[in-house]
Amino acid sequence: MRDFSQESGTHKSVSTKENILGVTRDDLSTFFTEHGGSSFHAKEVMEAIYRQNIRCFSQIDSITEKYRELLIEHFVIELPQIVKVQGSEDTTRKYLFQLHDGRYIESVLIPATPLEDGTRSERMTVCVSSQVGCAYGCKFCASGLDGLTRNLSTAEIISQLVAIQEHSRKTVTNVVFMGMGEPLANFKNLNKALDIIVGHWGLHLAPRSVTVSTSGLVPMIRKLAEREQQVSLAISLHGATNEVRDKIMPVNSKWDVDELFDALHYFASTNKQRITLEYILIQGINDALEQANILAQKAKKLGGFVNLIPYNTVEGLEWERPSDEHCKLFRDTVKATGVMTTMRLEKGHDIDAACGQLRLKEMKKTAES
Structure with missing residues (x-):
């Protein structure tokens, strides 16, 4: 450090x-x-x-x-030690940090996509981690392959942002808690970090520019909804029915789709920000058009926003991404219902940007040395 x-x-x-x-x-x-x-x-x-x-x-x-x-x-x-920085062709940069106890975490700096006229917005988004590893075992994610080691402290969360700003010489404008770990499982430290991020005396980001992503911890979603300074919420959904979501999200066995959407409707009733439903498209698992129709119905009732993400290959997992044509068909099926829908052609595919991949490689290299 x-x-x-x-x-x-x-x-x-x-x-x-x-x-x-x-x-x-x-x-x-x-x-x-x-x-x-x-x-x-x-x-x-x-x-x-x-x-x-x-x-x-x-x-x-x-x-x-x-x-x-x-x-x-x-x-x-x-500040954490920067062990490695991987840059990509689209200027996304992935940071591997080493903490004071020798543990590794990852963060990603994501510049805005160029506009149609070729100019680039000043938006700089940082995807931060909230835990070392993860206990929730989402089947598409590398973060949980090695299990949960510990929560990050509030300082370790904030220091990722400060370190990236100093290294990149860019001002962070947006923060997404979509890195390693389940943010709502570290609620005490997350809540304090949010105060620092949005505080006018701290990093002073607009609350709407800060997004917390969760796999679906229902009680903590309700608790997050009650924050005085509200932030945006994204749900790692990935299945519109229990049958499909159970295959991908182990947390669904504790809080199923109906319980999750009850909590989301409560959050929506207290917060002006539109909830984002994150949906990774995995070939043969959750990409049936029937799922697209059910997803659209739930999103429309919630007034939510759907973000589709073609699966980002993870070493050690056998799943595959659907064809681009099928991904577009799934997107168009949801979009046809009037639900605001995007399909993220993920940045950083060439730099192991899926959660936890760079950390796992570093841990393996360390173990072999």
């Missing part, structure tokens, strides 16, 4: 101090108040970290030396 807290900014691999990237302004205000300061000091520190990109507490000249020393005594600013 990179440690920027000391006067010299020298590297430390492990620190017992708290990583300030996981601290909210309210947390920091409480800290300063308990040490004779005020919320003013918290405001200035957050301004220095997230607006001025200061990475050494000793360089924050808007607070006195007393409080700079206090920060150095109690906190660090740590």
Whole structure:
């Protein structure tokens, strides 16, 4: 881990101090108040970290030396080590990070698709991880092949965004929790990370530009709906009926399609953002046109948006993607009902961009060395 807290900014691999990237302004205000300061000091520190990109507490000249020393005594600013960056022809970049305990996680930087006139929007989306591995075992996903190791801390979630901004020299405008792990299974740390991401004192992204994707943890979907600062929601659906979804999503045995859509309707009743139904098209598994019709009916009733994704080949899994022609037919079947539908020809196919693939390769290489 990179440690920027000391006067010299020298590297430390492990620190017992708290990583300030996981601290909210309210947390920091409480800290300063308990040490004779005020919320003013918290405001200035957050301004220095997230607006001025200061990475050494000793360089924050808007607070006195007393409080700079206090920060150095109690906190660090740590970013994960970048082990590998894979760039692709479409400028998507995949980052493999190593955490302080030697574990690996992945994040992906996805620039906006060029517009029809050849220009490119300024949108920069980062797909972040929320756990090391995953316990939910979605059958198309490489993240769960090695099981769940642990949750990421709030700081480890935020540090992915900060590290990518610094490395790429691009300003992140959108965040999607679609990387490794099930975000809602790490709700406490996720919720705090969301506060930092959308806080005007933090990364200051518009709530509508932040999307949490879940495999379908019904109780936590309801809890997410009750956040004061609401964010967007995407559901890793991949089957419109229990019979089909059971083949792909083990979580469906705990909360079936009907229970899931009950929770989605509750979320929709509290949130102005349209829910996205993510549907990976897998040949011979869930790509029948009957599924397209049922999916369209459910999406229309929910007022949801359907995002179709041709299967991205994962080493170690035998499933295949349907032909482009069949994918388009499935899309057109859904779209014909009036449901807003897109088909994502995924970026980064040439850089192992499916969740967990780069991590698995690195783990295998490490084990063999």
